[in-house]
Amino acid sequence: MTSGTASAPVRFSTAGLPEAERIALWEDHNAQALIGLRCRSLHDTALEATEINLQLPRAHLARVLGSPHVVERPDAEIRRVPSDAVACYLTVAGDAFFYSDDGVRLLRPGQLLVCDADRPFVRGFSHGLEELAVKIPHTVWRELGAPPALPQPVVVDADAVHLRTLAALVGRALSPESAVAADVDEDAVLDLLVSAASGRAPALSAVHLRVAKTYIDDHLADPGLTAARIARGIGISERHLSRVFAAGGTSVPRHLLQRRLERARALLGAGGGTTVAEVAERCGFASAAHFSHRFRERYGLRATDVRREARAGS
Template sequence: MEHSLGTPPAAGPPAPPLDYAQFAALVSRSFVPLRVQPEQPDAFRGDIRTASSDEVHLSVVTADAHEIRRTPELVARKEARFFKLGLQLSGSGLLIQDGREAVVRPGDLAIYDTNTPYSLMFEERFTTAVLMVPHRLIELPTEAVRGMTATTLSGDEGLAHMVSGFLGGLAGQLDQLDGPVGARLARNAVDLVTTMYAQQLDVARDADKPHRPMLRRAQAYIDEHLGSPELNPTTIAAAHFISTRHLHAVFHEEGLTVSSWIRARRLDRCRRELVDPLSAHRPVAQIAARWGFRDAAHFSRAFRAEFGEAPTGVRARAIAA
């Protein structure tokens, strides 16, 4: 965890606030490269506390008035692609991305994408919690989520209330994300955010895409039967009393294939177990078989292709953390 102000060690005085240069450098280290322009550089003071687990980062930012810009030049550097979900805790700001503008007030949630330019402007001292998640962990079509950037969700009602409560609580106990249950907390946060935006997208799109309820039912069935060796397009279609051709068409409408969806879901479940301390006693091959991979060599190749490293490497890194 990185500290500037924020949660200090149990003993000793809290760390001093950061000046403009220190804060600007820490912003780019904690998130992605960004341009920071304070209203009063000489008097500026800020603070960032960050914790991370399983590629998910949660930061709490407290700072004086300033503007942050993710410029086209910075986007062109091609760093890893992230969605950032901000929960405004105090003060207010303005988020601009993809031709949309959103005023964020305390309790509001707003998502933005590091893969396209954006600006954040704060005209007063503020505090915000920022959850940063790789694109591939948000199990929704990337372009669909980008259609929700720079729009706010009020944390006073519905799923947004649950998400804001969970993130707000986690922001107050960042050490939990760095601790032994950090991977589970990180995945819980991502699952809640994904569910919240899935609901928003369903409301917006179901009216003109009647195939989507069937798609959701098929995907839910896949999740319930991931460990079954009998899981394939034929059995999925039969369970829903449709032809395999129709099943493939339903997935194709969302730019998906049935087999790639099954494989991705199985790999994701395997990765979750590999980084879970409570599963450290299970051999890698046993975890793979549990989620439908009967051939260890095939599983290892598929896992490396999906995540860029071997299953044993992911487990070793999680244990070391």
């Protein structure tokens, strides 16, 4: 598995910027961080937009929120800022349209659009937008066994379990509320995108494993989280859940403990005023004593020492 927190998420917002300069600054940011676009705001209001970017070893992730506007990627912009990449947009909120040389597509929340970023297009968001974007270089796209070219954009409904997993994986990595950057399963993100774009279903057990791991990460603070509750939460039997984890060389309790300890170590290493007891509670341990025992058993270090060193370093 390729994990990716090679760089921390970077946040850019037009809030507080001079209204007359917002569009130009938004265009400059996107040209450097994601894809070069020309932008114009709808109505007579200043653009309100925020983007959280995360560069991984093989792909770039972004969460985009904005007021009503239109973006265009014409030939001149493609020549000025070529991307040599495939662009994937998963709509979270707000209807949108996508116009290219083969016609117009209307997109609803829960749909995925995959297109060649170096073919001209226009996108519009009449009621604003919230979306997750992934930019994948053409070389990586081909290495993954995807169609070598995208002569036409592909639109996929996100009702399928693998696209819900994709939304959870990307969304959690770019959550503005996240205090600690979670490891990103980059292989899973890329596999799910290629599967969706090519119309092939990923291996069912692999999908269930990713769904289960996503569910676990989203509920780590719950001390009552069990295999039975995880199975119910993702819609499979507890027996099948156990088989899925066994095929991956682990078990549900072992993986759950591992993720809790990994998150706890990240929280302790972040410094700040969080106590060991608070970290234990935030990571779903029933007691600080049980957490401290498990932490020392796993890392050969006391949680208090890790916290003390982190605070001293900061």
